[in-house]
Amino acid sequence: MRVTLRRQLILVVVLLTLTVLWYTNPRLIGADRLSAFSSEHGLIPQFPHLRSSPIDPHVLSIRRFWSPWATTIQDSAPQVDPVNLVYSANIIKPVNDGPREIHQNLVSISDEDEASLRAAHAKLRTVLDAYDHLEDAESHFSGTGVVTVAGGEYFGPFLAGLHMLRSTGSSLPVEAFLADSSEYEAALCEKVLPSLNAKCKILADFLQASNSTATKFKVEHYQLKSLAILFSSFTHTLFLDSDSIPLLDPAVLFSTEAYTSTGFIGWPDFWTATESPIFYSIANMTFPSDLPATSSEAGQLLVDKSRHLKTLLLAAYYNIYGPDWYYPLLSQGALGQGDKNTFETAAIVLGLPYHRVRTPVATVGRMDGREVKGSGMIQHHPNPPSRGEGKDSAPMPAFLHANTPKMNAGHLVDEGDLQDTHTAKHLRLWNSKEEAEKMFGEDLERRVWKEVVEVGCAHAKEVREWKDRKRLCERLHEHVKAVFGD
Ligand SMILES: *[C@@H]1O[C@H](CO)[C@@H](O)[C@H](O)[C@H]1NC(C)=O
DSSP states (O other): OHHHHHHHHHHHHHHHHHHHHHHHOGGGGTHHHHHHHHHHHTOSOOOGGGOSSOOOHHHHHHHHHHHHHHHHHHHTOOOSOOOEESSOOOOOOOSSSOOOOOOOOOEEOOHHHHHHHHHHHHHHHHHHHHOOTHHHHHHHOOSEEEEEEOOGGGHHHHHHHHHHHHHTTOOOOEEEEESSGGGOOHHIIIIIHHHTTEEEEEHHHHHOOSSGGGGOOOOOTTHHHHHHHHHSSOSEEEEEOTTEEESSOGGGGGGSHHHHHHSEEEEEEEEEOOOOHHHHHHTTSOOOTTOOSEEEEEEEEEEEHHHHHHHHHHHHHHHHTIIIIIHHHHHTTOTTOSGGGHHHHHHHHHTOOOEEOOSOOEEEEEEETTEEEEEEEEEEOSSOOOTTOGGGGSOOEEEEEEEESOOOHHHHHHSSTTBOTTTOOBOOSSSOHHHHHHHHSSOHHHHHHHHHHHHHHHHTTTSGGGTTSTTHHHHHHHHHHHHHOO
C-alpha cells in the first residue's frame, strides 16, 4: 500500500517537473523540437517563441486577408435545413451551343426557407458590393502560376501532370494545396516538387487565425478547390485538377483575348446545365438570357484576381455551403454535382465578364465490352480557329482531363485498367495510335506514358501510397513494352 502511494507521489512530482520544464526550459526535454515539428505540421497548439523556422509569409498574408471574410461568410450562413430534391436531374447532351433554357425545378423547399436563403445570400452580397477589392488584390497576390489540389492518391496524377507541364516548356510556378498536415509527404514536398518549381501548401495553415470563427468550416473534397485558388499566391491563376494534363504551355492562355478581356476562362462539360430556377430567386436576379447551354467543367480554370477576387469569394461561399445547399441548387443531382458550376455562376451573379470556351469538350477512351475502361476529356484552346484554314483549322487541344483512370502510376498497374478483362492483353487507354495522331499531331498516350514511367520509377519508394506496391517500376515498363514496343 505504502509502496504504491510513494510511486504515485513520485509520478506526480515527475509530471509536474516535466510540465514546468516544458514551459520554462523546453530544450532540456526536447519540447522545442516537438514544437517545431508540430508547428510545421499543424498538429498541436504552438509555442510561438520556440518556432525554429518562421511561418511562410504567404500564409501570414492570406490569414490577414481571409480572416474578416471567414467571419462574413460565417455570418451569412444558411439558416435552414439542407435542400432536398424531388429527384435527380438527368444528363442530356445539348442540341446546340445556347442560349441555355432554364431547367425544371426539382428542389423541394418552402417559401419561408427560400426567403431565408435569399436573406443570407443578400447579407454576403451587401458586404461584397461595398468591398473595394483592388488594394487586397495588390497587397496579397502577384505573378502568374498554376494551382492544384493534391495529397494522398492525388499526388500520383499530379506528378505526371507536372512532368507534362514541364515537357511543354512551361516554367510557370506551381502551388499544390494539401488539405492538412496529415497529407504532407516530406520526400515530395521538400525534394521532388521544389526540383520542378512546385511547392506544397497546407490549406489548414491558412485557415488558422486568432479569430476563432475562421476555423469553424469543415473544408473537404470539392470545397478545397475554391479556397486553393483563392489562397494561392498568384494574381493570374490557372487552376488544374490533379488529373488535368496540360498539352501546351499554359502561359499562352493568359495572353489570349478571351483572358485579357474578361480575366476568367472556363471550359464546357458534356451536358446541359441543370441548375434550379430557385437558385436565381435566392440570388435575387432574373435568369440571364445569354448563358451557354452546357454546364461548366471546372477541371481547369483561368482567373485574374485583380478582376475576379469577388467572384472567388462568392464561389467560396457557394462551396463552403455547397454540399447541403448550393451544390444541389446548382446541379439538382445531375452527374458530377459538386464545385463545377460554382465559379462561373459567381461571376454571372456579380455581373462580371467571363469567357466560356465554345469548342465542345471531346473524349478519348476505350470500351471493354460495355464498360468504359479509359476515358479522358479533351479541352481546347479558347480561340476557335478562323474559317478557311483547311486542315490546320481544327481547334487546338489544350488539356487532357484524364479522370478515368487517373494517371496514378501505382493504381494503374494494380487496378486492372490497363489490361483486357478476359485475355489480360495490355491495351491502349485513349483511342488508337492513328486517331491520337489525328487529334494531337502525335501519339499523345505514348508521350504521357513516358512521364508516368519516369514518375513511377523515380518515386516508387517515396510516394506514401506506392511504397508497398511490388515491382512498380518493372510493371510500368512491362505495360509500355507491350503496348508501345519500347
Ligand atoms: C433584390 O434586388 C433588388 C434590386 O434589384 C433590391 O431592391 C432588393 O433589396 C434585393 N433584395 C434582397 C433580399 O436583397
